[in-house]
Amino acid sequence: EVQLVESGGGLVQPGRSMKLSCAASGFTFNNYDMAWVCQAPKKGLEWVATISYDGSSTYYRDSVKGRFTISRDNAKSTLYLQMDSLRSEDTATYYCARHTSANPFAYWGQGTLVTVSS
């Protein structure tokens, strides 16, 4: 069974940093691209970033380019999202998702809430 478990969310002040993790199990992690998708409170879904199966390629939405870094450790079957220079508008639940170009966001974790506030 595919399982994705996010961690690392919480309350953080504007301008500070936070690192999210997503532990994967139930599939061969290094065979799949992975992604982060966020959802602001009571709002819709937004794609944040994608990383290729081997970590060689990364893609970001414009609003997080230069502030967020997606990475992975295939030996640990873990996906990361380093979030720097956080803004109030980054407040959201962040989901990790297993992704391929043919089957987008096929599996999701339960999400972790990031609240950016002073």
Place this chain on the structure above:
Amino acid sequence: DIQMTQSPPSLSASLGDKVTITCQASQNINKYIAWYQQKPGKAPRQLIRYTSTLVSGTPSRFSGSGSGRDYSFSISNVESEDIASYYCLQYDNLPYTFGAGTKLELK
């Protein structure tokens, strides 16, 4: 960026009804649209990919169709477990973009 215009924002249905949600893309997305169901407090769940392919575990009362810029998602014989929000996603081009969502409620 490709904009996905999803309608209606909300929908009220009785058990057994057929409901339809539409998504219009700002450009041709070559059938690269997926549909997701999200229940309150839960993660989204993929139901359909590539316009009309039901993913494993999706009941046959769900269906999708469309081409070019215009796509639709239907639930025939709405059941109580279908009460949720539904989102379309275009994955033809980065940045991938979702529709704003449709909240399905019981009449």
